[in-house]
Amino acid sequence: MRALGKHLIVELYGCDSRLISDVDYVQDVMMLCAKEANTTIIDSLFHGFKPYGVSGVIVVQESHLSIHTWPEHKFASVDFFTCGDHSDPWKAFKTVKKKFKSKYFSIMKMERGVLLNE
């Protein structure tokens, strides 16, 4: 049985509201995550909402990384979807957790594109 991709679904609670409000900081952290996961960046999109909140995605050769933040709840939802044995989304998880000073979290790993017949 083979899976095409690994997808980490991360819920970060108890984050530093100031940090996850800052679109430039969030973008820098996610770019660092892409590097830590050993992915190759194709392009990225980040957007700051009024009055607060950031959304961002990075398309990488190996799939994508995404984030949505709710500073008012000290919360961020993060997805790391990577393909290929060379990339490691767990390293990105460690980075994002640390950089947003998340106090507690949930994480789930999914296999995407499970191919039973190959």
Added chain:
Amino acid sequence: MRALGKHLIVELYGCDSRLISDVDYVQDVMMLCAKEANTTIIDSLFHGFKPYGVSGVIVVQESHLSIHTWPEHKFASVDFFTCGDHSDPWKAFKTVKKKFKSKYFSIMKMERGVLLNE
């Protein structure tokens, strides 16, 4: 108990390889999905890989939609992450399944940002 977002994790098997190879078609379908789900598009990024495969993300006011296709496996992984009661990712799911002529699929709905204390 309140959740900030709804996330549909969709695996589409048995897709039409020709359709999911075509970056313009994939983008058009995902844009239609964003509309069907009643989301407001902020920006989008789509990329065609050599020799085949498409990756794309749409950042919407309500979070994001993403897709990765593997035409060689007739397979696409699609995520619809939306916030707010006005948006309905299930409508997007019906659209993408039909437009890629997927023969079978798996789907999982997750609640993102579950806030126990509010």
